[in-house]
Amino acid sequence: MGAALMWSFWARPAHEPADGIENAAAAGAPLVDITIPDQLGENATVGETIFNAQCADCHGVNAVGREGLAPPLVHIIYEPSHHADEAFQRAVSAGVQQHHWPFGNMPPVSGLTRGDVAMVVAYIRELQEANGIN
Incomplete structure (x- = not known):
């Protein structure tokens, strides 16, 4: 992720709309631009x-x-050295209290096994790697 994108993302107060767009229009808009890998591994595809x-x-x-x-989960905050794979497992099973972002608490996600979450983490890690987050 380029330094300018990182700066603009972090410098913009949470309550201020991106690029002058009204908050209502920006609601749900993507927060980062990423590079998509040409091919995903088998686990990441699942x-x-x-x-x-x-x-x-x-x-x-x-x-x-x-x-x-x-x-965004394709972000330096979620690099493996800061949020290990087990952090994703815990977030899904128990939810997460707001701490890095101004989005409120994340509720637990029902219906996913540890194996399911491991596959999701494989996907996120491959996206991260394609974007220089190791």
């Missing part, structure tokens, strides 16, 4: 399907976040 069914409504298609709803 994870993408699960993500699209269970996570994309809030975190956006390709985990780019959604204005006013949820953060």
Whole structure:
């Protein structure tokens, strides 16, 4: 992610609309632009399907976040050294209290097994890697 994008993302107060767009119009808009890998591994491909069914409504298609709803998971904050795979497991099973972002608490996500979440994490990690987040 370019320095300018990072700066604009972090410098903009949470209550201020992006690029001068009205808050109502920006609601749900992607929060970051990312590079999509040419090909996903087998586990990540399964994870993408699960993500699209269970996570994309809030975190956006390709985990780019959604204005006013949820953060991008393709972001340096979620790099493996800061949010290990187990953090995603816990977030899904128990929910998460708001701490990095101004979106409110994330509720638990029902109906996903640890194996399902592991596949979703494989997908997120491949997206992150394609965007220089290791």
